[in-house]
């Protein structure tokens with residue numbers, strides 16, 4: 001298996017008056033799970049359809065291992081994709097679905113039972129796929145994506161319809177694929193699904209990249225200079241901290257969230273004012289919080305920009 005990077009550069013796409021992609025640019029490299037995250041309508045599916053050559057971009061390019069997907073002789077050997085888990089013939093068994101796929105792509109049918117086993121569908125494989133739950137369809141779609149043992153995998157919302165056990169399983173599964181040096185690109189509109197699994201996240205909104213960073217950096221940036229204070233005098237404490245330049249939010253009867261002031265300064269201000277506190281802890285953001293903060297800033301920026309244009 002040779003390495004294959006998924007590369008998207010300057011993609012633009014309009015559907016009538018809707019701008020779906022507005023310069024989308026990022027790469028998903030081998031050995032890494034790249035989360036592709038953004039709210040509904042951000043352009044994730046459109047990007048993935050363009051990578052697969054199902055839609056044409058108005059500008060920019062998408063490459064897999066340096067080549068356009070449509071120019072590849074056996075594309076499933078280069079990139080395995082799951083876009084729509086429901087694209088199945090309901091009367092066909094899961095196993096026959098894969099056999100049909102293998103045959104149509106000139107692949108070895110002997111791999112079918114191997115991938116069914118791999119995704120946990122060994123026993124369900126002989127049942128009609130029409131009776132599968134959405135989670136089982138996602139697993140079958142994963143098996144199809146892996147059929148040709150490709151170096152790159154791309155999955156659109158694979159956690160949809162999975163129960164908690166399935167989610168834990170899928171996380172481990174995707175990490176293993178990255179551990180085998182595959183490039184793994186996974187879209188989601190829920191950052192929480194990617195926690196503990198993605199190495200890198202590309203956060204998108206309205207057709208463009210808002211952040212392209214490691215998960216560790218994203219959390220560190222969102223956690224920066226945030227302190228949780230427990231105090232029996234929340235009002236005067238909040239006033240003193242605000243006067244020192246902090247942004248203070250009351251988060252409970254005796255709890256404040258303090259931003260934009262280093263922990264040592266918070267201690268100094270409270271002590272100088274003779275204000276009691278029983279707990280003071282630097283806040284570590286969750287991936288979800290980091291995401292909400294990023295997308296909120298983007299919305300504010302856009303509102304200000306459109307207001308200024310008028």
Ligand SMILES: Nc1ncnc2c1ncn2[C@@H]1O[C@H](COP(=O)(O)OP(=O)(O)OP(=O)(O)O)[C@@H](O)[C@H]1O
Nearest residue numbers: 015018019020039040041042043044045046047189
């Ligand atoms: N075939 C199409 N015709 C018209 N508009 C489209 C089409 N496909 C996508 N769009 C529009 O382009 C924008 C991006 O949609 P896209 O499906 O790529 O977003 P997404 O990030 O995948 O969202 P979701 O999480 O809801 O799937 C949306 O405004 C959508 O309505």
